[in-house]
Amino acid sequence: MTPAAETSKRVQAGPGPVDVLGLDRDALQAWVGTLGHKPFRARQLLRWLHQRGADSFAGMSDLARELREELEVRATIGAAPVLRREDSRDGTRKWLIDVGAGEAVETVYIPEPGRGTLCVSSQAGCAVHCAFCATGAQGFSRNLTSGQIAGQLWMANRELRAQGLGERPVTNVVLMGMGEPLQNYDALLPALRLMLDDDAYGLSRRRVTVSTAGMVPMIDRLARDCPVALAVSLHAPDDALRDRLVPLNRKYPLRELLAACRRYLEFAPRDFITIEYVLLAGVNDSPEQARAVLALLRTLSCKVNLIAFNPYPGSELRRPEPAVVKAFASVLQEGGLTVTTRRTRGDDIDAACGQLAGSVRDRTEVVLRRRDAVSAAEPAAEPAAESAAESAAESA
Numbered sequence: 309m310t311p312a313a314e315t316s317k318r319v320q321a322g323p324g325p326v327d328v329l330g331l332d333r334d335a336l337q338a339w340v341g342t343l344g345h346k347p348f349r350a351r352q353l354l355r356w357l358h359q360r361g362a363d364s365f366a367g368m369s370d371l372a373r374e375l376r377e378e379l380e381v382r383a384t385i386g387a388a389p390v391l392r393r394e395d396s397r398d399g400t401r402k403w404l405i406d407v408g409a410g411e412a413v414e415t416v417y418i419p420e421p422g423r424g425t426l427c428v429s430s431q432a433g434c435a436v437h438c439a440f441c442a443t444g445a446q447g448f449s450r451n452l453t454s455g456q457i458a459g460q461l462w463m464a465n466r467e468l469r470a471q472g473l474g475e476r477p478v479t480n481v482v483l484m485g486m487g488e489p490l491q492n493y494d495a496l497l498p499a500l501r502l503m504l505d506d507d508a509y510g511l512s513r514r515r516v517t518v519s520t521a522g523m524v525p526m527i528d529r530l531a532r533d534c535p536v537a538l539a540v541s542l543h544a545p546d547d548a549l550r551d552r553l554v555p556l557n558r559k560y561p562l563r564e565l566l567a568a569c570r571r572y573l574e575f576a577p578r579d580f581i582t583i584e585y586v587l588l589a590g591v592n593d594s595p596e597q598a599r600a601v602l603a604l605l606r607t608l609s610c611k612v613n614l615i616a617f618n619p620y621p622g623s624e625l626r627r628p629e630p631a632v633v634k635a636f637a638s639v640l641q642e643g644g645l646t647v648t649t650r651r652t653r654g655d656d657i658d659a660a661c662g663q664l665a666g667s668v669r670d671r672t673e674v675v676l677r678r679r680d681a682v683s684a685a686e687p688a689a690e691p692a693a694e695s696a697a698e699s700a701a702e703s704a
């Protein structure tokens with residue numbers, strides 16, 4: 309679809325009011341144009357909505373009264389309501405957000421010296437079913453809209469600003485919350501464009517990271533449409549194990565995934581891809597497996613982010629001992645790779661990587677069903693496992 313056709317499809321929306329929070333600049337210009345207004349009105353709206361965090365049209369004082377009245381009738385600012393907020397001892401904050409139809413997702417803010425990272429969800433549940441992930445254990449429920457994705461940033465900035473944490477408390481965004489963002493591409497793309505737009509959130513491409521379990525064709529599309537920083541969930545050094553941990557591997561095996569990473573590097577805002585690897589005790593954490601990972605990645609420009617598995621209720625997987633994590637990291641480092649070992653944040657509020665579950669429904673049955681299905685599908689030797697919305701692309 310051409311960009312013009314894409315924009316037109318988005319602004320044609322349904323019969324109800326248009327959620328302007330999810331319209332990027334092109335779509336907003338097209339939409340105000342249909343109301344007979346000049347394109348610069350879109351810029352004013354962007355600034356009110358995303359820079360100032362306006363939650364109503366009435367106070368948008370530099371818009372013509374006629375336009376404000378029209379907006380009241382034809383538009384909505386559709387940020388999803390916050391159901392609950394939890395604060396970790398370490399300053400990490402988690403919000404549970406209502407995305408409709410009895411579903412909720414989680415958004416996590418991780419403050420660090422000099423930056424604040426927001427981990428954003430893109431789907432309620434997830435269809436990828438990674439064996440180690442609380443979200444994957446739920447199954448897929450629904451895609452978030454562009455407004456619900458961008459709205460997480462809108463909400464976090466508003467709330468954190470109100471607490472005196474600066475004008476733009478969120479400096480980095482990682483699409484590593486619930487869901488596989490590249491399986492909700494049509495909604496993701498406008499939200500990414502808003503994150504980068506100087507009249508909206510104005511983040512640099514290096515400070516916005518999309519994390520994928522390996523949607524190869526969509527990695528190529530992202531490279532063309534909006535090449536932000538890319539993180540790829542690896543989690544296993546060979547196809548046999550990765551087929552079990554990240555079932556998407558059966559469709560896009562390692563060779564294809566690594567080739568897509570190489571192609572992406574031509575467009576990436578950094579000269580490396582972040583590789584995420586969740587370490588699961590007894591599953592993918594041996595020195596032999598570390599050497600196999602090294603062999604796989606040696607010629608790829610990448611940084612490896614190791615994450616010790618964060619247990620969640622219902623999971624039988626275990627976190628490796630710190631000495632095992634250290635030994636795994638050493639093999640990679642001695643082989644010349646840049647490695648970071650991710651510090652667990654917010655695990656006292658289940659906000660750490662892989663722990664986001666979010667639904668307001670009781671998912672116990674779904675989790676148990678999923679676990680049974682995984683055990684039935686695997687050879688008996690080892691427990692299947694794997695983590696989730698992982699870690700973070702270190703920011704600029």
Ligand code: SF4
Nearest residue numbers: 434438441444487696
């Ligand atoms: S790790 Fe990511 S892609 Fe895999 S199931 Fe969890 S949310 Fe989905």
